[in-house]
Amino acid sequence: IADPLWSRGLGDVYKRQLRHPALLKLHLVVSILVGAATALIFQNVPNDLAGIQNRAGCIFFTLTFFAFGSLTSIDLFISERAVFTRETQGGYYRVGTYFFAKAVLDGLLLRVLPAVLYSVIMYWAIGLRNTPSHVCVFFATLALFNLAAGALSMVIATVSPTAGFASLATIVALLVGLLFGGFLANADALPPWLSWMQYCSIFFYGFEVLFTNEISGLVVNFDAAGLNVNVKGDLFLDTFNFSPDDLSRDIIALFAIYVCLLILAYLL
Numbered sequence: 001i002a003d004p005l006w007s008r009g010l011g012d013v014y015k016r017q018l019r020h021p022a023l024l025k026l027h028l029v030v031s032i033l034v035g036a037a038t039a040l041i042f043q044n045v046p047n048d049l050a051g052i053q054n055r056a057g058c059i060f061f062t063l064t065f066f067a068f069g070s071l072t073s074i075d076l077f078i079s080e081r082a083v084f085t086r087e088t089q090g091g092y093y094r095v096g097t098y099f100f101a102k103a104v105l106d107g108l109l110l111r112v113l114p115a116v117l118y119s120v121i122m123y124w125a126i127g128l129r130n131t132p133s134h135v136c137v138f139f140a141t142l143a144l145f146n147l148a149a150g151a152l153s154m155v156i157a158t159v160s161p162t163a164g165f166a167s168l169a170t171i172v173a174l175l176v177g178l179l180f181g182g183f184l185a186n187a188d189a190l191p192p193w194l195s196w197m198q199y200c201s202i203f204f205y206g207f208e209v210l211f212t213n214e215i216s217g218l219v220v221n222f223d224a225a226g227l228n229v230n231v232k233g234d235l236f237l238d239t240f241n242f243s244p245d246d247l248s249r250d251i252i253a254l255f256a257i258y259v260c261l262l263i264l265a266y267l268l
Contacts, residue, residue, distance in 0.1 A: 096266070111150045115142045216233060
């Protein structure tokens with residue numbers, strides 16, 4: 001911080017963020033509105049087959065909302081390119097200073113804060129698992145997923161000639177990840193030469209953590225085909241080929257993807 005190039009770069013990025021408060025306000029307002037709408041639609045989910053479907057749908061929608069919400073910062077990132085190039089070439093501050101400040105401010109203000117605000121509004125209204133461990137895993141995983149989605153947008157914006165190109169490329173990348181996320185297509189049904197792509201998808205790790213965190217150990221009333229019995233939620237996890245043993249792996253993988261994307265964006 002005592003380094004003048006460091007403090008100057010950090011200060012400039014912070015000032016630019018303050019000069020564009022509309023983007024931060026947009027993220028916060030939309031997170032509040034969508035969180036309220038999600039809570040209204042999925043409120044008080046029961047512990048039956050319909051409740052399992054609603055839980056899976058709610059989690060899938062939440063991940064999709066935040067993933068595509070990362071597109072909003074692309075235009076601002078690209079619009080600063082000319083100023084960034086001029087000031088770094090003039091020795092006003094270092095590339096690393098700008099990038100670190102940009103990543104921290106974007107992560108905290110546009111990724112973590114909206115995810116926490118959204119979760120606070122919808123989590124207890126829907127009736128998701130209320131133990132401290134389940135709550136912490138949900139909040140932390142959603143924030144980490146949102147950070148990874150933002151880092152992916154940053155990588156693509158760095159090498160894109162225009163904001164329109166960056167937006168389209170990011171949408172395509174997210175849609176491909178969505179297909180291999182474990183909700184739309186079962187990994188066991190995919191051909192072997194395609195199934196490996198799930199391990200490159202942030203949706204796969206995010207969905208497995210959040211769905212497993214919610215369903216594992218839950219007692220579910222199975223009332224279908226003339227049967228009315230109580231079963232463990234782990235039965236439904238087997239349908240998705242998910243396992244509680246993979247929670248730590250998935251969280252570490254999400255963090256690793258986030259860090260690798262940041263490093264890639266910096267190098268590019």
